[in-house]
Amino acid sequence: MFNKNRQREDPEVGGAGMADIAFLLLIFFLLVTTIDVDTGIGLQLPPAPEENQDPPPIKERNLLNILVNVQGLVMIDDEPTPISEVKQTIKDFVTNRGQDPNLSDSPDKAIVSIKTQRQTPYKTYINMLDEVMGAYAELRNQASQSEFGVPYSQLEDEGERQQQVQDIYPKKISIAEPDEG
Amino acid sequence: MAHFEKKSAKTSQDVPTSAMPDVVFMLLIFFMVTTVLREVNLQVQINFAQAENIEKIEQKRLISYIYIGPEKQQGNQTGPTRVQIDDALIEDIGAIRNLMYDKYKEQPKLIVSLRVNDESEFGVVTDVQEELREAGTLRINYSTKQEVNN
Numbered sequence: 001m002f003n004k005n006r007q008r009e010d011p012e013v014g015g016a017g018m019a020d021i022a023f024l025l026l027i028f029f030l031l032v033t034t035i036d037v038d039t040g041i042g043l044q045l046p047p048a049p050e051e052n053q054d055p056p057p058i059k060e061r062n063l064l065n066i067l068v069n070v071q072g073l074v075m076i077d078d079e080p081t082p083i084s085e086v087k088q089t090i091k092d093f094v095t096n097r098g099q100d101p102n103l104s105d106s107p108d109k110a111i112v113s114i115k116t117q118r119q120t121p122y123k124t125y126i127n128m129l130d131e132v133m134g135a136y137a138e139l140r141n142q143a144s145q146s147e148f149g150v151p152y153s154q155l156e157d158e159g160e161r162q163q164q165v166q167d168i169y170p171k172k173i174s175i176a177e178p179d180e181g
Numbered sequence: 182m183a184h185f186e187k188k189s190a191k192t193s194q195d196v197p198t199s200a201m202p203d204v205v206f207m208l209l210i211f212f213m214v215t216t217v218l219r220e221v222n223l224q225v226q227i228n229f230a231q232a233e234n235i236e237k238i239e240q241k242r243l244i245s246y247i248y249i250g251p252e253k254q255q256g257n258q259t260g261p262t263r264v265q266i267d268d269a270l271i272e273d274i275g276a277i278r279n280l281m282y283d284k285y286k287e288q289p290k291l292i293v294s295l296r297v298n299d300e301s302e303f304g305v306v307t308d309v310q311e312e313l314r315e316a317g318t319l320r321i322n323y324s325t326k327q328e329v330n331n
Contacts, residue, residue: 015202018202022205026205033215039235040294041323042238043321046314118302118307121300122303125303177307
């Protein structure tokens with residue numbers, strides 16, 4: 001008789017409280033979540049120099065020297081340049097394709113070399129780097145528009161077409177070791 | 182008119198709630214996945230620099246932060262420029278390479294996000310970059326905020 005009674009019992013686990021538990025957890029995670037995306041200027045550092053190794057020879061014309069000095073002035077190939085003109089200078093330099101003998105042979109040989117001094121204000125450095133990135137962004141956008149008819153930002157990330165545009169205008173930025181003083 | 186009233190009176194007024202746990206669980210899972218629990222206690226003061234041509238880092242789990250700025254002191258005073266990694270101020274710049282190399286071994290795709298106070302001098306950043314080169318963590322990111330054009 002006892003056995004019979006047991007079999008009639010409802011074997012289900014009460015599921016009504018589950019929603020409450022889930023709500024509690026949900027509220028906890030809602031509170032601790034911060035949805036802020038990290039933004040910044042990405043850069044690839046050169047690998048550590050090996051000892052007794054000479055730097056690879058680079059033709060002078062393929063190198064654009066940018067120096068940000070102590071006063072926060074930007075010097076491009078020893079000429080003081082306002083920050084607003086940096087972008088155009090870089091675009092001219094990269095897209096020269098061998099026309100002007102002082103500027104680069106071709107976009108994939110052009111190297112932008114950035115040099116700083118120890119007392120250079122960080123803000124000026126970022127502003128200058130921003131312009132350099134802006135120049136490359138505009139060039140890549142142009143290339144993407146003419147090759148595929150869509151802006152660079154709409155190309156699939158790390159896809160084949162993005163790679164093609166990157167090959168047209170490789171971002172070659174060299175960080176030179178700073179001078180002391 | 183009376184015809185309509187009759188019809189609406191027949192329908193049930195209850196909203197079905199049986200699917201609610203499913204909805205809540207879905208939200209819960211979304212927030213669990215997006216949450217990064219670890220937060221650091223900043224011991225240096227940082228005002229972000231601003232820039233226009235910035236990129237987003239989607240994979241937050243790859244990022245390791247280095248904070249560079251004037252040390253916070255009592256009151257609103259700030260001291261000399263210091264480097265902070267995780268929760269500790271770095272006493273010796275040369276120690277960074279070992280620290281970062283350990284992180285690099287754990288996560289070879291590491292992105293180092295440099296959060297530098299915009300008033301700082303670049304010399305300290307250079308020192309840190311040299312250490313990063315030695316450590317082999319070459320992907321860096323200067324953390325900046327989106328510039329607001331006036």
